[in-house]
Amino acid sequence: MVLCLVPKAFAQTDANLVATYDPTQHWEADYESGLLWRFTGSATPLSYTVLPQELSIKSPLLGVPRPFFGGALILRNRFSLLGETIIRGPEHHFIGATASGTFEWWDKQRSGCLFFAAGGGIGWLDSKGHEIKGAQGEDFNFTWLAYTGARIRLRKHLSGSLGIYFQHISNRNLNSVNPGLNAAGPMLTLAWHL
Numbered sequence: 001m002v003l004c005l006v007p008k009a010f011a012q013t014d015a016n017l018v019a020t021y022d023p024t025q026h027w028e029a030d031y032e033s034g035l036l037w038r039f040t041g042s043a044t045p046l047s048y049t050v051l052p053q054e055l056s057i058k059s060p061l062l063g064v065p066r067p068f069f070g071g072a073l074i075l076r077n078r079f080s081l082l083g084e085t086i087i088r089g090p091e092h093h094f095i096g097a098t099a100s101g102t103f104e105w106w107d108k109q110r111s112g113c114l115f116f117a118a119g120g121g122i123g124w125l126d127s128k129g130h131e132i133k134g135a136q137g138e139d140f141n142f143t144w145l146a147y148t149g150a151r152i153r154l155r156k157h158l159s160g161s162l163g164i165y166f167q168h169i170s171n172r173n174l175n176s177v178n179p180g181l182n183a184a185g186p187m188l189t190l191a192w193h194l
Contacts, residue, residue: 020109020110021110021156022110023110023153023157023159023193024060024061024065024072024074024076024104024106024110025060025061026060026193026194027057027058027059027060027193027194028057028058028191028192028193028194029055029056029057029191029192029194030054030055030056030057030058030189030190030191030192031053031054031055031189031190031191032052032053032054032055032056032080032187032188032189033051033052033053033054033187033188033189034051034052034165034185034186034187034188035049035050035051035185035186036048036049036050036051036052036165036167036183036184036185037049037050037183037184037185038089038181038182038183039182039183039184040182041182042180043168043170043179043180043181043182044134044135044136044179044180044181045134045179046089046090046132046134046135046179047088047089048086048088048089048181048183049086049087049088049089050084050085050086050087050089050094050167050183051084051085051086051087052082052083052084052165052167052187053082053083053084053085054080054081054082054083055080055081056078056079056080056081057078057079057080058076058077058078058102058191059076059077059078060076061074061075061076062075062076062077063075065106068105069105070107070108071105071106071107071108071113072105072106072108073103073104073105074103074104074105074106074113075101075102075103075104076101076102076104077099077100077101077102078099078100078101078102078117078119079097079098079099080097080098080099080100080121081096081097082094082095082096082097082098082121082123082143083095084096086125089135089181090128090129090131090132090134090135090136091125091126091127091128091135091136092125092126093125093126094123094124094125094141094143094169095123095124095125096121096122096123096124096141096143097121097122097123098119098120098121098143098145099119099120099121100117100118100119100120100145100147101117101118101119102115102116102117103115103116103117104116104151110153111152111153112150112151112152112153113150113151114148114149114150114151115147115148115149115150115151115161115163116146116147116148117145117146117147117148118144118145118146118147119144119145120142120143120144120145121142121143121145122140122141122142122143123140123141123142123143123169124139124140124141125139125141125169126139127139129175129177129178129179130177134179135177135179136169136171136177136178136179136180136181137171137175137176137177137178137179138171138174138175138177138178140171140174141169141170141171142169142170142171142172143167143168143169143170144167144168145165145166145167145168146165146166147163147164147165147166147187148163148164149161149162149163149164149187150162150163151189151191156193157192157193157194158190158191158192158193159190159191159193160188160189160190160191161188161189161191162186162187162188162189163186163187163189164184164185164186164187165184165185165186165187166182166183166184167181167182167183167184168180168181168182168183169181169183
């Protein structure tokens, strides 16, 4: 009878040793979509509405997780390809690429996180600034972003997030016409952990 209980005891011990799935240890592929509106600042006075579509890759965590407030702080890299339709404004599209760091706080179970990303890149748009006052003056532009929100794991290799995305587009005075564009709005993401 005692010999019958030994395999059961080992099975329970082995189950306790199995680590839970940690999405921060894996590469991640994201599809992001949102709606951005121009807001005031030193940029163009014209009304803009932008539909950003992004394909992003996030690296596994850099370094080691840092314990904080019952969870862990994580730093990752984020690389994105941008395809943005301008549905309101003189231009029609913006195509580009960005790179950023992503600072994440994950709960202990790795079921959800809060995140903040900031970075920049380059892109091209069909500028109309020499024809329409307040429009962008150069096809080649620089872009900066700030992105914050919350993410939850939906399944082992799948997560979703909702956030607020800010983008600035400017030619950095490569052209005498440089009103720039500040835009912000909600962004939804579906992510696959590879």
